[in-house]
Amino acid sequence: AQSVTQLGSHVSVSEGALVLLRCNYSSSVPPYLFWYVQYPNQGLQLLLKYTSAATLVKGINGFEAEFKKSETSFHLTKPSAHMSDAAEYFCAVTSNQAGTALIFGKGTTLSVSS
């Protein structure tokens, strides 16, 4: 069975600081991995995805994530936080079958202070 674990339900950073949100996965088949973001009172939107091409994936708004098979990790980073990055972030995994539902982590709330 597939699963994802997000380490830390809340992360607080200062504006301009590095953002690091942690995600570890478990999968018996090659995984496809995703990060979604949810801004207040909105639905989720895709930040980036790993689908077995490049292990370093760049997404929107300056975010990137690196797939590390040896560590079963897919951590999300951004070099310099902005106030507008404050949101809830979800890591998700699916098998390599088209149309298969995603399995989401429990989410990490990112707070950014000035």
Next chain:
Amino acid sequence: DVKVTQSSRYLVKRTGEKVFLECVQDMDHENMFWYRQDPGLGLRLIYFSYDVKMKEKGDIPEGYSVSREKKERFSLILESASTNQTSMYLCASSPTGQGALGEQFFGPGTRLTVL
């Protein structure tokens, strides 16, 4: 611009009522999903559908049913609402095909309160 719309942003119902949550997508997507989102639990899949009139149970289908009579519309039904179904409900859709694998498009959510 792709769009998934949900019939209500906020809904208040009484225990025992039959509740319908509607979701419509305008992207001609084959797959549609219903999740519920609760603090500290993330998103949990209730049901999904990969074609008209087809449905599959997700992780927490108990107390829910779904209907997909048309490709663009996916309805979630609470047969007899209970207080433990108070939650945020999110609908999503996705196309079939390797190029778009896993990318789901979400509606804004319906916050349901059952009294």
